[in-house]
Amino acid sequence: MLIARLIADTSRQETGVREPGALERRLDQAGKVFAARSMPLASATLLDVGEPVIELRFAEGTPSTAIGVIEQFFAPVDLLVAEDDIVVPRLFVSDMDSTMIGQECIDELADYAGLKEPIAAITERAMRGELDFADALHERVALLEGLEQSAIERCLEERIVASPGAAVLVATLKSLGCRCVLVTGGFHHFADVVAEMLGFDRVVGNRLAVEDRKLTGKLEGDISDAGTKLATLRSEAEAFGANARTCAAGDGANDIPMIEAADYGFAYRAKPKARAAANGRIERAELTPMLSLLGVQRRDWVEG
Incomplete structure (x- = not known):
């Protein structure tokens, strides 16, 4: 059993105006694609949890296929896919x-040393997986040598939300x-x-x-x-x-x-x-x- 839950934006992408019947049409279109990929929908249910959550159940299939089809028809979408009851x-x-x-705390702290731009660039590459994390961390921390500890308290108070x-x-x-x-x-x-x-x-x-x-x-x-x-x-x-x-x-x-x-x-x-x-x-x-x-x-x- 594969279960997919999603919270979709059913408004029209180009106008931002909610389109009557859009959700049903998208579900129907998605169902056809699922069937074509050997993942026929076993059920589609609207869960009553305080906001509209659609639960799709499949007798078989893969999470990657489910996510790909859901994003094709419902993006932008918040979702969760699991291979057992959630x-x-x-x-x-x-x-x-x-x-x-x-x-990113280190980027904000670096601003107090006048180094936000170069440190933030390293952070971004590390978070994208383009740099070794440990090397990038040591490099950024080394650039903060000599910064007053009081900058941490200021950063917490002024920047961190x-x-x-x-x-x-x-x-x-x-x-x-x-x-x-x-x-x-x-x-x-x-x-x-x-x-x-x-x-x-x-x-x-x-x-x-x-x-x-x-x-x-x-x-x-x-x-x-x-x-x-x-x-x-x-x-x-x-x-x-x-x-x-x-x-x-x-x-x-x-x-x-x-x-x-x-x-x-x-x-x-x-x-x-x-x-x-x-x-x-x-x-x-x-x-x-x-x-x-x-x-x-x-x-x-x-x-x-």
């Missing part, structure tokens, strides 16, 4: 930068018995504050070395990278048993291993490689569509 996960592991917050819906997502998952872990290739100086703000249960990240209240241009301890994210997901999942569902979210190349390993791996407004690796995709700025795709009723969201 339930609320017991574990949620998320990236921080450009996922739980709208910024949670992504829309992040707090609701974490609070709601926790209320439903899900453990939430923030694992980042960024830094504890930022992640500890963000985790407390959003309600995460644990933080894993890198540590900037500081001496005499200035950054040394080095890191303390082991690097938190793609392997760390995957290892964190796996080790945390062990506590819940083999049958417990896991969920991960991220946007960059260093998130790919944990996204692929999770039962529900969401790419949030992601770089192309991360997006291609995911069986869940969120294209809107809001993170709360994840809740709808997981089947959480709107009345059960924890807001405010």
Whole structure:
């Protein structure tokens, strides 16, 4: 059994005006393409979770085929594809930068040293998977040598903002018995504050070395990278048993291993490689569509 859930924009792309009957026509067209690809629709249901979520069920097929056809007819679309019934996960592991917050912390911090443009260019290439993550991290941190530690506090206060819906997502998952872990290739100086703000249960990240209240241009301890994210997901999942569902979210190349390993791996407004690796995709700025795709009723969201 293959299950695909989607939240589609049914307005006309060229005018932005909602087209009566558009959803039904697109479903009919998609159904024909699915059938032609040996994936006949077993059922198509509108789930009542507070916003229109369409659930498609197939007796057989592949996630990649399902995602490709859905995007052909419904883009832009938020979606989740799974090979079993979709339930609320017991574990949620998320990236921080450009996922739980709208910024890349090292880029914003670099601005206080007058180095945002060159550091942001390295960050972008690393997140696209064009550079080795560890090398890119060491290169960027080295450029910050001598920056006053007070710049971190200023950056947190002046620049760092949670992504829309992040707090609701974490609070709601926790209320439903899900453990939430923030694992980042960024830094504890930022992640500890963000985790407390959003309600995460644990933080894993890198540590900037500081001496005499200035950054040394080095890191303390082991690097938190793609392997760390995957290892964190796996080790945390062990506590819940083999049958417990896991969920991960991220946007960059260093998130790919944990996204692929999770039962529900969401790419949030992601770089192309991360997006291609995911069986869940969120294209809107809001993170709360994840809740709808997981089947959480709107009345059960924890807001405010």
